[in-house]
Amino acid sequence: MTAPAPDPSSTVAIELGDRRYDILIGSGLIDASSSWSGLPRSSTALIVTNDVVAPLYLERLKRQLESHYARIETVVLPDGEQHKDWASLDMVIDHLLAVAADRKTVLFALGGGVIGDITGFAAAIYMRGVPFVQVPTTLLAQVDSSVGGKTAINHPRGKNMVGAFYQPARVIADLDTLDSLPERELSAGLAEIIKYGPIADVPFLAWIEDNLDAILARDKSALAYAVKRSCEIKAWVVGQDEREAGLRAILNFGHTFGHAIETGLGYGAWLHGEGVGCGMVLAAELSARLGLMPASFVDRMARLIERARLPVKAPAMPIDRWLDLMRVDKKNEGGEIRFVVIEGLGKAGMRGAPDALVAEVIAVHTEAESR
Known part of the structure; x- marks a missing residue:
């Protein structure tokens, strides 16, 4: 495409x-x-x-x-x-x-x-x-x-x-x-573009995969379409749920993990988009381990995010620190950590997960030392 x-x-x-x-x-x-x-x-x-x-x-x-x-x-x-x-x-x-x-x-x-x-x-x-x-x-x-x-x-x-x-x-x-825009900031922005595909628009996900190199090269046609389609999807969601009572939460795919990375390392160590990019890999893994998506989806997301020049391995932090940080999240209810997961390509939902399962997800995608 x-x-x-x-x-x-x-x-x-x-x-x-x-x-x-x-x-x-x-x-x-x-x-x-x-x-x-x-x-x-x-x-x-x-x-x-x-x-x-x-x-x-x-x-x-x-x-x-x-x-x-x-x-x-x-x-x-x-x-x-x-x-x-x-x-x-x-x-x-x-x-x-x-x-x-x-x-x-x-x-x-x-x-x-x-x-x-x-x-x-x-x-x-x-x-x-x-x-x-x-x-x-x-x-x-x-x-x-x-x-x-x-x-x-x-x-x-x-x-x-x-x-x-x-x-x-x-x-x-x-x-x-x-x-x-510096290259690192451009890649950070790609994370928020990529998220719209798996949560709402499968053809857009395929388009991103086909046109990623053009976006990274700052081709104005590719950028214009990527920005417009992203805004159209967000406008559709916000128009139905302005204050995140339900549907709008799907826009936080990867963000629960990503925000924990940003806060845990200190604001500015990783850019927001870097945390979200890595967080989407973790959220894809969680989706697979909950039986919602095949393992091939995790590989697909990791390949795309890595091509976007974003990290796919999480920084090393104690699991208790991860869980404490993720418990301070606006999507949580009754003390339960809630994650945006992919329930089928193009469809996202909210799920809780046992701490032990979350720990397994993080362990699989954690690098040996902090980035």
Whole structure:
């Protein structure tokens, strides 16, 4: 299979009644005046970004917003998952208060998933809610974290444990920002693309396998299709279950294991997508050991994730540490660790598993020493 030629830009809608919004996908969107028309009006806009993205795109975004907002403020946060915390959130809130921002002030999240989550959470809690716009600049953010309204910061005891569901006014995914993305970050984003296949779309999984090299080479046609299809699947899920009461949990395939890796090693040691990639191998193994999938599925997932230049072996941690970390998970009920498993290719579900079985799964896919 090959990627279809994309339109210059595509739009995917998140249907949530009066909170409906669009995801714009294409090249040149930051510099296109049409990207910024029709957004909430205010005298003040605040752009939140980080010290890696700011030199690349901050001035370009400011130029586009100058015709819409009389005053444009900026907050530049340190880069990295380890800074997705109270201190960074407080920097945003403190700046809003320092400039006397009112409840119509519009926040713009310019960056990857960390910036999007912090900005969205700040928008959710400042004056009990102000508008915000997602401008994701990483592949992972474009296909997952900027879409669907999950906002949060990390806690030392658990990832994304403090946050809110709060939808943006728009998502503007400019594919050209991926040109400056480091190889490691590009691969991390692939994990969130790969997950959509086994949980919801078997033909898309096959397409990813056939077009992975093109995505890694940053072919714009392949990237455009991968981003659009990922957003379409997530839009379909979020439209049915905005607050993760049931169906939306399937989007966490690989995340229970992955979050444990991120938290256990210290935020930033592994990228989120690296944890999710490895976590999908573990979740595939668990699916097989529960009798839901054949062993060949585990091999298929491991081959694809390894081709995406993501780890397929988990870091060495004591099993008690693994279990303690996974018990701090939003999907758990009554103290039972619950995992997203594949019940048939293209169909995911939630299952508990005995600690002994989980330990076996981890042991099979653990490297000799920490990565």
